Structures are given as structure tokens and as C-alpha cells.
Amino acid sequence: MSRQARFYQWGMVIDLDRCTGCGACVVACQAENNVALVEKQRFAEGRDMHWLRIERYWEGEFPHVRARFLPMLCQHCGDAPCEPVCPVYASYHNDEGLNGQVYNRCVGTRYCGNNCPYAVRVFNFLNPDWPQPLPDQLNPDVTVRSRGVMEKCTFCIQRIRRGKETAKSEKRLVRDGEIQPACAQTCPPGAIVFGNLADPDSHVSRLARSPRRFRLFEDLGTDPSVIYLKGGGHEHAG
Amino acid sequence: MSMPADQHYDAATANAAMLSSTRPATWRWYLLALLLGAVVACGLYAFSYQVMTGMVVTGKNRPVMWGFYITNFVFWVGLSHSGTMVSAILRLSQANWRRPILRGAEAMTVFSIMIGGLFPLIHLGRNWTFYYMIPYPSQYGLWPNFRSPLLWDMMAITTYIIGSSLFLYLGLLPDLAVARDRAGGWRRLFLSVLAMGWRGTAQQWQTFGRASTLMACLIIPVAVSVHSIVAWDFAVTLVPGWHSTIFPPYFVIGAITSGVAAVITLMIIIRKAFHLEAFLQPLHFDNLAKLLLVVTMLWSYFYFAEVFTTWYGHQPIEWEVFRFMSDKYRLLLLIMLFGNTVVPISCLLWRRVRRSIPALLVITLLINVAMFIERFLIIVPSLSHKNMPFMWGSYTPSLVESTVMAAAFSGFALLYMLFAKFFPIVAITDVREETEALRGTAVRGRARLTTLVDEE
């Protein structure tokens, strides 16, 4: 979409050369966002609820075999295919480049899920269940979604909100690195960097200018806000 | 046409024959209704179970978020194209052989679009909030998103349900009067209300004729738009295998194919069930079968064009979807091609087949099975192997979904049975118009010829 001048344009850079596939981000995301537990049978049926997953692709044959990891989360597309197909505006675009999902609006057509080329939207096929006292862990900042609605990565919008409120109360803009989604916060090798793409000097903007940059399915014209940096080669950070 | 010239023609006998379906029900009728009702009840139970438990009871998953319900939706909307197309096009083209079949076809349209329209609602994750999609000023201060194809669907299907019901009612109006005049008791009252005091004056008939032509003209573009919009549900997305400009005409042709086939199937059943052999003669089946032959050829051409461009372009993900489909669903694919292309084209070329009721029954049933498979093969393989290879999956319909589908078929049959019980299932006045008003004889030389008065 035409990106007008605005203060914040949230984006993420994932350096595939740093990503080790360790899965810390996946658990961080699940803990932060009250993502439901999925037992084995449900997993087998294809009802897993992870908002963030590490995809692993095999390349080559023994002994020249390589495994490549690709952390996959909502790409917060500028021209998101999921948004216009929703009949009830449950999926919409906010003016900070975020791909919003209003659970209460959602009627569960699952059209957005079909139209997402990244397959990052998950549907609540059944009500989440946490045996006592596990519900005490649930993050009070994040809604627990009921069955019948779509959900997905929000870039930890609750943290963005809090960060912006803090900044506003101090009459300033959000500082670079002040807001961290759970995945970026925990990532041991520092492969995930989050920040404001509207600020050309932010860490994320600087990384986004790397010659190693690419975005997934660029040819589909979805204009994702998640920028990957190529890994596995001998390139420098640049 | 319907009566041999040498036989004495009696309008009262013809009326009685065409209204045979409205005679008091036999125990067999009740038994069948009970049976169908039981299946519908099972479907309702299955649906309530789904509402109470969640979509987990279906076979859907990530990435296959749509399955049997949407397949059914497309299938039933497709079926609904028969009636209107057959009856409206043939009415406009003044094909006289249309007369005995049009009522049955129009009724089929109304019932199948009603059934079809239910499926998107059954399919919702939160069915109870379906009204969020209806445009009305609400306290949310938010209207539905008219940029969503689902809203177009809703509008188109609403228009089509209303339009095809009106179309059915319009054609029914003079027949209601006939039925009224022949009925007694509560039926007479019921029919009197519906007939609205129709007498059949010259002026009424003239207006009726004009309105029928106008409605026929209007309903055809609506029908085309409905299935185009259903096709756009798929074609406007980025899903490989769906994102194709050929989809709208392809879907429309597919719809007419399954519709015409279903009309033939139904005609065969009605003919048998209500002893309408005198009115539904081999000529009608021959003509319908010719129409069917043409549309299956068109369908095959469209299918060829779609697969051929995919094959030639060989875009990795598009080709992957086709490869997966032809691998995992090979049997289904073969049945589809067999039923939609090989069998109809090779068989319907022959006049003997076209006039053989049993052969047509088999062929038309096969075509509709193949058309159902076609819808399934459009929806499921594309979703199974979408752009993210890591997230590939597959889909098997669950018991709940199959039960709901069985209930849909039973419900359709039940509605049809009830309709035939209360309303003239053959367009009485249309049929009689030809024999009584339009047909005459003229002597030319030594020949005694049948003539037809043409209005225009």
C-alpha cells in the first residue's frame, strides 16, 4: 500500500545466517500470546496453534546435505491477501503497517487462512483447554481466543501498545529497541530484530538495507514487513 | 405434439394427468418422506454437534481450511443453474419442447439454491454470528466489507433465491388457478390465496406473457453472475490453482452441465413417479440430451484449456498442485474425466442413447457425481499444496460433514416431494397452450399439416 509519512512502520528482520533453529522464539511466542496447547492427536489432524514456527528444509544428499531453517510468522504484508477477503473486517490493516485481527469480529469463514500464501493463520478448531493451574500463567494482556475464530502473530501488539503509551506519557517517540516482541527478545543468536522501518536509522532499517535481504514470495506482491537476510553463504553482514 | 392427432383431446383429462402428483398421498409417499426426514434429522443433529463442539469435528485443518461444505456449496449453486437456464433460455427461444419440463427445472433451481445457500453458514466457525455479514446499521458502527467476495456471494445468492422464487411463482400463477378450480377444502383456500384471483382474461394473459419474457431476460444474467461470483471466491485469491481468469466461464459451464444433467435425472424420476409418460416423451429427453452433449463438450474444452495452460507455463507451485492432485486423487480425477467427458460425449452422440431413459439416467447421475468430484478437486488439492511446502497437508471429510451432506440431498428430495404434492409439477397451462391455443391443422394439397400460431 502507499506508505504515507507516519511515525511508525513496524517491521522485522530475520537473519537466516544467525538463526540456529533452536525453537526459543516458538516457546516465547506461545508463552506471551496464550497460544493453546495442542495434544498429539490434534497435531496429527493439522490443528496446531503455533503463531510462529521454524520451518526446516532439506537440501542436497548425503554427505553434502544441508538443513535450512526458516522462522515463519505473520509477515504483516503491506498488501495483505488475507484482509480484503474477510467479509466482516476481522482482518484489517492498521496505519502502523500491522495486520490486525479482531477476534470478536471473526465469524470463522477461514477465507483469510486460505488466501495467506505463508500459511501462518491458525484457526481455533476447538476451545483451548489448560488444566488447572496452568491458566494462572496466561498473559493478562492478551485475549484467550475461543473456538471458531482465526488468530495469528500480532507482532506482540500488546507490547507495542505499552511501549507507545510509555513513550507518549514521556512525550517522546518510541526509542529503537524499546519494543521487543517475545521472539526477538529471547532469540539467543539475535537472528530476529524488530523495530521501526519508518526510522531510517533504526537497527531494523539498517539491517533491512543489507545486500542479503529478500522477502518471501516477493513476486506475489504482498509487500511483507518481515525481511529475511540470506544465510548459509559466505556473505558479510554489510 | 403431446397428443396424437387422431385421439380426442380433453383438457380436463390432461389437467388430471398433470396434477396426478397432488393426489392424496400413499403410504409409500409417507414412508419415503419419513425416511428422508430421518436423514435430515441426522444432518441437523450432526450440525448441532458441530456447533456445540467446534470445527474440530470436521476434517478441515491447516492448510485445508475449506472442505466438503464449500464443495457442496459450489455443487448446489451449480445445480441451481439448470432450471433457470433451461427454462428461461428455452422460453426466450420459444422451444416448444420446453413446456413439460420447465416447472420441474424451476423448482429444482429454487430448492438447490436454498440448500446451497445454507452451506456457507454451516461452514462458519461461529455460525451464531453469521449476521455480522448482513449489511444493516448496528451498534458496532461497522458495516460488512463489500470488498470481500463472500459479500458478493451473499448478495448474488440472495438475489438469485428471490429471483428464481419469483420466476417459479410467476410461471405457476395460471396453474395455481387451474389447480384451485379443481381442488376442494383447505387446498382450495390455500391455492385461492396464492392465485390472487387470477381469471385468465385476455389482458391478464397479455401482461403475463410480457412479464414472463422480461423475467426470463433478467434471470439469465443473474444466474451467470451468481456462478461467476462463486468462481471469483476462488479466482481472486492467490491460491495456486485457483487464481485463474478462466474460472468464471468455466464454473458457469460446469453449472449448466450439472444442472441440465440433474434436470434430466429429475424428469426421469418425475415421469416414473407421477406417470407423466404422455407429457414427457422421448423427444424431450432427446432434446435435453443434445443440450447436455453441447455443454459437456464445452466443459471439456474449458477443462482442457485450464490444465493445458498450467502444464505449459509449468510454474513450480501451480504444477505442484496439479501433480499432487493427479497423484493423490488419481481415481477421482479419472472418474471425473470419465463421467464428464468420455461417457457423455461418446454416448450422447447416438440418438438411441439420447432416447433411452435408463441410459440417460445412468449418464446424468454419473455426470453429477463427476461434477461433485470436479468441485472437490478444485477446492481441496489447491489448499493442500499451497505456497508453503512445509505446511502441506491433505483432507478427508469427517462423518459429520458427510452426514450434513447426506441431509442436504435428502432435504432437497423432501422439499421436492412436498412441492409436487401441493403444486402442479408440470406447467399445465404451458403444455395446454400448445395443444389448445397454438396448434391447428391446415390442408395443403393432399396433406393435412399441423400448424403452430406464432405470436410474434
Add this chain to the structure above:
Amino acid sequence: MKRRTFLKLTGMSSASLALSGCQKSNEKLIPFLVAPEDGTVPGQADDYASVCRQCPAGCGILVRVSEGRAKKIEGNPLHPVNRGRLCARGQAALQDHYHPDRVRQPLQRDGERGSGRFAPISWDQALTLLTERMAGLRTAGQADRLALFTPPLTGSLATLVGRFRDGYGCRQHLAWDWLNTEWLRRVSQLSFGIDGVPDYDLAEAQYLLSFGADFLETHLSPVRYGQSFGAMRQLRPTVRGRFTYVGARLSLTAASADRWLPARPGTEGVLALGLARELLLRGVFDQAALQAAGLEASELLGQLSAYTPRAVSESTGVSPADLQATATDLATIRPALIMAGDAVAWQTNGLEAGSTIQLLNILVGSVGHTGGLHFSPPTAPGAGSSFADLRTFIRQMAAGRIDTLLVRGTDPAYSLPPALQFQAQLHKVPFLVSMTRVLDDTAQMADLVLPEHSDLESWDDVVPDRGVSQQVVGLQQPVVSPLHDSRSFPDVLLALARRLGGEVQRSCPWENYPALLRESMRQRLGNPAEAAFQQEWLGLQQQGGLFEATPPANARPPGGTFRLPSQLGSSFAGAAEAFPLFLQLYLSPFFTDGRGAHLPWLQQLPDPMTTTVWDVWVEINPVTAQQLGIVHGDLVEVTSMAGTIELPAVVYPGIRPEVVAIPIGQGHRAGGRYAAGRRVNPLQLLADIHDERHSLPAWGATRVQLRRLSATGHLVAAGHAEGSYRRDILGL
């Protein structure tokens, strides 16, 4: 009442009315009208610094607490080990606290041993029971028949347990688990004469060669090395550190490598010597370091004459080209760093192979240099018990010399390979006490189960013995009040000491464990005055511990200690004809030795390499699988000399054709609803084979055979089996 307040209140009450329609009570809405106790501000979360206890690395954590409940665990940015980062296991520790199957009060066995039937009793009853037993032993002069089984302990807890043991008069304290550092310490001792755990300056290295060290998963300090690895790769503006991995299986760590050298199991040392010979031949080595180690280049080259590239290649199965390329990297890129880990250690030649690998560190001059190898501070505690101790301990059990065994913080009934006979001899221990949070396999067998506080409810100090080269004392503090009627282990010890009285009470005089903690911390700080200490203590609690700012001067190895190992041959249990495949067990990246298996977040976290969830499997090379007629997901039978188990097959391209691999960590008999009954424990395949000469375990020296059983392996993976090979579609 102001109009606004009124509106707020009416809004609230109508909201709560609306909510109460669908919920039992106002669970979701915090009542603002009643002031909460203990200074809690509704909606306001606080972070408390503490220490992660999921593995011995001792990462600093911040626990986000809202309304008195722990909500999330994050890394402590001030902690020098992990600097704000945390791994999957650390975050899942929250579920250890909230686990639905936690033991909620002390339990006494009520039925057959192992039947899992227990009767709840009070703490007083439980302690009385234990005290009477212990007092009885002491009176009978059999105090030594009390034994303790824990993981290796650090800090004040080690002190307390030592004092208790000595005061009571027993010597049997086995401090052993899978993550012990015995092998690394002994390799350091053998190669450099230092009894210490190496700490790798990975962030500054430009070339890394890892021999089976899975430093991104379970090896030493995964978060620290994960972070350093990221820095090594892409933090420096013009340098991208390069990484080569040696090992028969492409582990998660190996997956990040630029080059993978799949050496046959047991031949890693040969490969190291081949590389050493290349370096010597090419004349690119650190002359000074070599001399300091007491080695002479030409003499060494002579000793290595047999390790020609061809011979090494034949022996290891690594192609000569890869060997040469690696040698070139080692010769040209500085600083270079060489690591060694489990896959090397768990062979019958583990110690020798480890020392040949350290020879490479000497040759590239990495010891004690930036971007090289350092040693953990001398103040770090000892490694706990050795493998020899473990075997002795089990012999003591078999001989009936253990009367009362107290197991705490470890689950030997699950995690010890049955070939060691621990499980078999357990019935000879008359009284088994388990201090645990969930009823694990050991607790299931126990006579008395004592519920322990979760990590978020207890005090401790944690002195990591790995991943640091400076003094670090992490302070673990309770961040929430206890959920159940549980107690902390040190407080139970103190209570026992008080009840037993006498010498043991005198040697453990503290009122409670925090008192001991404060005392030892005060000592570390140089005994400041009470007021000053109070201030410092508060600061330590906020910061998460005592961290020495700069590492001490690098410990240089004493000179002239390195001796080339005389033999490098390894042996395996099982004849090659009957058992044609090498079995490589590896610690699961998430469950390690099984300790994480009860956490559902980890169970449903797809294994990074196979993307499998909730399961255990056997990894087979595609060629081998094809030969055996096995396809992905089939159920196969794995047989070794020690046993037979059935597992689903994962066709795994990243493994040598003659090797199969199984992760350790699943197959618990008990351990709560999430861990119990997840197939079988693969440890039962291990034969009783170990390095006899050095008394070190050889977990990687068992051979197996495979047989396809059926197509119903019920394997569930997050990633599509075929799709995993189609990265071309992504253009990745």
C-alpha cells in the same frame, strides 16, 4: 460522586453483569473497589530477577509477575551468561511451576512398590518418618547406609549438603547427571594439566571446528554459545565466522555449519590427527604454543606419519577433498577454535580422542587467547561424582549397603541406562525417598515422596561451572508464593538436622536456607557491615546475582604436559554381522536427559531437525532405509544386545548410512500426564560397555539392527515430509 466516576462504575458493573452471564464469577475483571493486598497493582506486571535451573548453565532470568502470579520467564539482560536471552527450556520452566500434576503434599506409599498408589500425609508426619529412620540408622551405627542422589550441586547448597552429610556421618552422596563435565575436565587435565571446563570465546573466533559438541542444544551453556555464535556469524562488519562440524549425525548445531564432516563414530580422533598432520606439514601452526605444551614439531610429525589424508579418509569416511579444505581453513583462518563434545566423549576411546582434538587447539594457538579457549574460574565447584562413583554406588546398592536413599532433583530410574543395573538393584534399597515436583519414574518407586518447591518458589545461589570465565554467582529468589504444600530441599535438610539434633544440628545451624545464602554472599563480598550488606543484598536481588565485571587473566596451561595418546581404536558392543548399524543416542535439544519431557510446551515444540512432536523416533539414512524397505513413518524394531524397542522411523538425510540415531528424553513411565507413556525409553538399548581403562561411559558404542514392522508408526510431524525437500518453491 463525580459524574465520570459514576459512569465508570456503572460501566464496570454492567460489564461484569454481562460477563457473569457467561462465566462463573468475575474471573476476568479485577475488582478495583477492593484494594489488593501485598502492594499488587492490577494490570501492572513486575519483573523479578532469578536464575534458570533447567540446566546447569545457570542463565539469569527475569520472571514477569502480575497480580502475584508468574506470567512469563525472560532472559536477564544484566546476567553475563545469557545477557537477556533464553532458550526454549528456560521459558518452559513456567510450566514446571504450574504443572497440573505437581505433587501437592507429602505422600506415603500405599500399596505395592511401584504401583503408584500413595496416601497423602502431613509434612510433620513425613519428616517424623524420615527422622525416625535416620535416627535409627545413626543409633545402630549404620549412618553410612543413608545415601543421597542429586545432580551435581553448586554454591551454598553444595556447602549445606556437605555439612549435613558430614554431621550425620554418611559419605554416600552421588551427584551425577547426564550434563556433568567429567569428560571435559579429564580431557583438560590430560591435555593441559588443568582441572577445568573450557569456556569458548566463540564470539571473537573466525573459525570454529566442532567435534560433536552440540553447543547450540545441550552442550555446556547453549544460550551463551548460541548468542556468541550469532555474533561470530554476523556481528562484525566485515567478517563472517565460519564453522565446520564433525559427527556422524547432522545435529541441530551441525545444521548451522558451513561444512559437515560425517566421520564414522569413534574415528573423530583420527580425523583430528589427520588435520594436525596437515597443519604440521604445511608449517602453519603456533610454534610457541607447541613448545609450551612440550611438543616438538618434527618429532610430532613423525609420530603422525600414519595419518595421511588417504588413511584418515579411509578410516573416517570423510572425503579427502573435505579433509584438505578443512585443513586449509584451519591453517589460514585465525583465530580458530576447536570444540569437542558428547559424540566424541561417548566412545570407548573418548578420552584419547578428546585429547587429540585439544592438540589442534594447541596447534592453532587458541588456548588462552582471544577467540580461543579459556577455563572456567578456579572458584567453580567440582564436577560432582564421576562415572566410576556411579558404578560404585550401584554396586553398593546391589550389596545391600544402602538402606535409605534420598533422590532429589534427578530421575535415575528413567535417566540411567538399565544396563547399569540401577533400576534392577533399586529393590535392594529398603526405603526410597524422592523429593520431586511431579511423580517421575523414581518417585513412582518411592516409599516417601516429598513435594519440592518449584524454581520460582525457592531460594538458591547458582555458581555456573561452565560458559563463564569470570566469577558469577546467580541469585535465585522466590518470585511467587508457593502454590502447594511443598518445601525447598535445603529447608527440608535443615528441618531434618533440627529434628535429628546432635552433631548434624551443630553443623547445620542456620534457621533457614536464606540465612545461609546471606551468610555465604556476605563472605563473597568480603564481610561488609550489616547495613552496607543489606544495601548490597537488595542490589544483588535486583540485579540477579553477583557478577564479576571482567574475567581474570587467562589461565595458561602449565608447560610440557601434552602427550599424544598411544592408541585411538574404539570398540563396540555387538558383532557387526548381527548388529550392522551404529546406534547414536543423543540428548534431545528440548528434554535433554528427559527432565523437560513433562512440559507440554516442549512436547509440542517440533523437534528442529525432524519437526516431530510428542514423540521419540529413530533416524535412518535414506539409503539404509531403502535397503531395509523402510519408509518415513513406518514402525521399526530396533534391537541391540541389551534389548529391543519399537519406534517410528524418520528418514533422515543428515546421518551416515551405517548409523542410526535416537533422541534421549522420552519414554517415561510416569512424570505426569504429558510425559508418561510416550513410547519407550531408548536408554534400554544401551549395552553395558564403557571405557574400562579410564572408567568413562561409552553411550555411543552400541550396535543395533533394524527391522520394519508395519506402516503404522503414528509419527506426527509439523513439517510435511515431502514438502521439506521443496525449498525450490520458496526460492530459499
Add this chain to the structure above:
Amino acid sequence: MELLGVFASVEQAAAAVDRLVQAGYDQATITSVTSVPYPPGVFVHTQRRSWLHWVTAGGALLGAGAGFALAAGTAWLYPVQTGDKPIVALFPTGIIAYEFMMLCALLGTMIGMFLEMGLPEFKRRAYDPEIANGLIGIAVTFADETQRHDAEQALYSAGALRIRTDEAPA
């Protein structure tokens, strides 16, 4: 007031019309009542111009306007950004306007038809149920008893089986 002569054959009915015309009745006061539509001229010629299609066109216009207002207007009043689609999007608005146009045109046609037919008819009109079974009725409107008599005469002479009126039966 209306008289309805019921005839068994087309020829008799046509003759009856001729007699009525001869008797001085205006063609506009005579109509046929049949259960099947006969081509114009068989009995009578109806001259009335039809305005049905104007109602249809009016409905279509109204529907198109309403559809446009709904799709474009609500989006414009309550703008929510979705993807890159403009708030007032051309194609969707066109589709909704089209569907509404067709819906209202269909409704307009039906309404127009009933208005033009004068249905529903609540008044009692001269009718014979046997018309449904193929008899043909010729109805004529008369002003007074003299005219009535003439008409009855004409109808009977043409072969009417019976004559019915719209008066309530005695």
C-alpha cells in the same frame, strides 16, 4: 356489472364476440376468460399499452443506486483499510450495484405485472371453474338491464352453455 358466457369451443366463443360487437358493444368492454393463453385476435384484441418495462427499468435504476450507496457509501462512511484495496473499490461496488440492480428489476417486474393485471383481486368477478378444464368464457360489461338482456341473447345465440354474473348468487 359483468356477464360471462361459457363456451365449449373456440369457434362458438369467437362467434359470441362477433355477435356482441354486432349488438353494439364496444370491443373494449368484451374480454375472454381462458385457462390457456390464446394468441391475440382469436377472441379479442387488447389494445392497452403496457408500461410494465418502465417499472422494471425503474426498479433497476433504484437497485443500482441502492447497491452503489450500500457498497461505496458504507465503506466511505466507515473506512477500514484492507490490503491495498481502495476504500471505495471499483469492481466490488460494481458487482454489488449489479446484483442489487437485478434484484430490484426482478421485483419491479413482478410488482409491475400485478399492478398491470389488477391483481390481487378481492372483488367477486364472474367466473366459472370449468374454464380451468378448457371451457372458454367471454365476458362483457353492461350498463343496464336492457344491455344485459341483449348480451345474454347474443351469448346464448352463439352457443353459450351457461351465463354467469358477478352478482352474489341468490
